[in-house]
Amino acid sequence: MSDHSFPPRTSLRTRPAAHSRRGRGLVPAIAIVTAAATTLTGCSGAGTSGGSGSGPLTIGMSLPLTGPAADVAKSGYQGYQLWASQVNAGGGLLGRKVTLDVLDNGFDPNQTGTDYTRLISQNKDDLLLGTFSSLLNAPASAIAARQQMLYVEPSGGAASLFTRGFTNLFFAQPGTTASLPDLFVQWFASLPADQRPKTAAYVTQDDPSASPAIAIFKTKLQALGVTPVYDQTYDPSTSNFDSIGAGVAHARPDMVIQGAVSNDGAPFVRSLEKLNFSPKILFQTRAPADDTYPGAVGAKNTEGVFTAAAWSPKANYPGNAAFVSAYTKMFGSPPDEDAANSYTAAQVLAAAVKAVGRIDQKALADWLHAHTVDTIVGPLKWDSTGDPLGTGLLAQWQQGTLQVIAPKSAATSTTVVYPKPGWAG
Template sequence: MAGTTALAAAAVLAGCTAGASGNESDTDDPIRIGASLPLTGPVADRSGPGYNGYELWAEQVNESGGLLGRPVELVVLDDGFDQDQVVSNYTRLISQDRVDLLLGTFSSALNLPASAVAERNGMVYVEPSGGAQEIFEQGFTRLFFAQPGTSETLPDRFLEWVESLPEDERPATAAFLTQTDPNTEPAVQGIQDGLEALGVETVYDDSYPVEQTSFDAVADAIGRAAPQVLIHGAVAEDGASLVQALQRVGFTPEVLFQTNAPTDTVNYPDSIGAENTEGIFTPVSWTPSAQFPGSQEFVEAYETKYGTTPNDDASSSFAAAQILQTAVEAVGEIDQDGIAEWLHANTVETIAGPMSWDERGVPQGSLSLAQWQDGRLVIVLPEDAAETSSVVYPKPAWVG
């Protein structure tokens, strides 16, 4: 049975049920906001900070007096990273718990079916994670992604960097590995297509299921192929597990690009060794040093409450809640259609920067390219957001 966590907080969201209208401040009843998160299972290390982002947002909103004069209560269910359970959870949140608003879950694999539940029930669905193009090809009108870009644009900055290298310094060979995930697979394929167009030869190409935990055989095969570039479509702990296996076989690629996993600024370096993070690339929606309005205040509040620095899972959840909050405040009542129409027509300022969406709910921007340097994850592209002008290349050999 899915677990339930309820956080009562005098928050910023007006009480909002589908079809509700009128002066929302006439009642003191809390606005119930529902979400399902994989708090257990293989991506629990990603959704934990995501839950914190929702929780911190609600507390801050509460302290400000609530939205439209009403308190907010978060109702969060655990789906254990199971697609059937996430469908059951969102169905329960809507029909049984009768929440007024929804926030999304983590990963494309879960948001794909969850967003369909929201659409069938006429509910706005702002998702913090899950940029697979498949999600946005469903024709939904109340779906919005709370990051600057999706998997469609994820390869762009990395390919831009490779293309910027003098031809005699560009890598000649590459290996591609991905978890079978609707977000990582097209992203890795996009990078492979781009590198091959630049003349880079593919010497290894494979995938693995979500339940795989041992990567020794994979690392051995990659080591024997000896690619200069290794592109890994990781989701969570599989990122560190592959690196550990590469360390055991003694193979260090000149370039290592992983999705998702390296953005965990606590567990990832702890797992592979802080020195070994040096030079690893990853796409990011946000970093703790971002200077967007409210971002540094978010970092300070998060560190004070949780005793650790937030990653972009935490910031994406906080931004998703900001987006929903801003739309409800602008509409002035809980009107699902009105909220969706307003979001399609406007730009929202968040801690991850300004966001706007097309008719599919796709954000009109792209992710940044970050790299681990001197124990920190820093943005290297695009130039207007870069925190450093230098790039570590080739990657130093594993130590320890």
């Protein structure tokens, strides 16, 4: 995106009345201010404060508002903004107005860690909310754990995040990387043996969430008789996929599985389009759920593309339809999954605060470990590590709409497009 109105290295507060343009679309304008010093006990976040204070309740976060994941951060930030505006319209949390204290990490893990240290130790924010991608949430959640702060993340499902012994980390999606391939593999296994693809190419960004997911795909599909014919990992900064696309096209696999984190999905598809190579199956881990995807690859070229999803705008969960309507009204376009994920993370945080009745980091985490929270992505419950006890959705682009095809209980389409049609040009 060429025009970011979020200056790096500043603390940002939303101001609801005006508007400013950042890339595509309009977002509520922001004012650059110095973070207010709200009170925490001691130098860590483990202290307790009641809900009777008259000052704002400040929630800190560091988002990749610039850099390669800026589009993800834009809609994700808007999900947070919508939640905050709704909470404040209802009187705030614990009787205090909510203020979002937002820093820009530029999609830099080191800067992300520095930012969360600043939010806790210098800005002394009351609460935290997570950022986007496992790459960034890994250092952020470690800082939060060290400072004994509750950390609810909207994305970051790498299995490695939940093996560090943290008790204050919660992933606000139905499932993690470990379960991501399951529904696709189940569908694949249901195909008659003579109709299944026999070969596959695996391409993934070097990312702590995407890479392990692709490894699981490879193992499970090999067990079903699929032979790998191409395997390539690329750097997160990769923008030109011509050589990778050429390698895939040369191998001529029946099926292509890509660990696509954000804006790496569309250029990879375009590299295959240029070579007129169209596999029978194309699965990309998250890029197809982004609202920019159809425009980037061509709307007709989305047909038959599979992806994993945490949320559907059509899902019949409490508050979901109202979320879609309110987001569309506020921002002028429907929400994507990133907006839904951040809104869900805020729902989880708010549920704990309301139930506990005070800002007590340990009590908030203990409550979440012991309870199920109803959200727009469905009911969420976690194990002792903050890993959700569920699985996501299997989705596919069909006639210009991203349809849920599994599980059956959440399906919005009873058909599956297979094989994927050729490129429309």
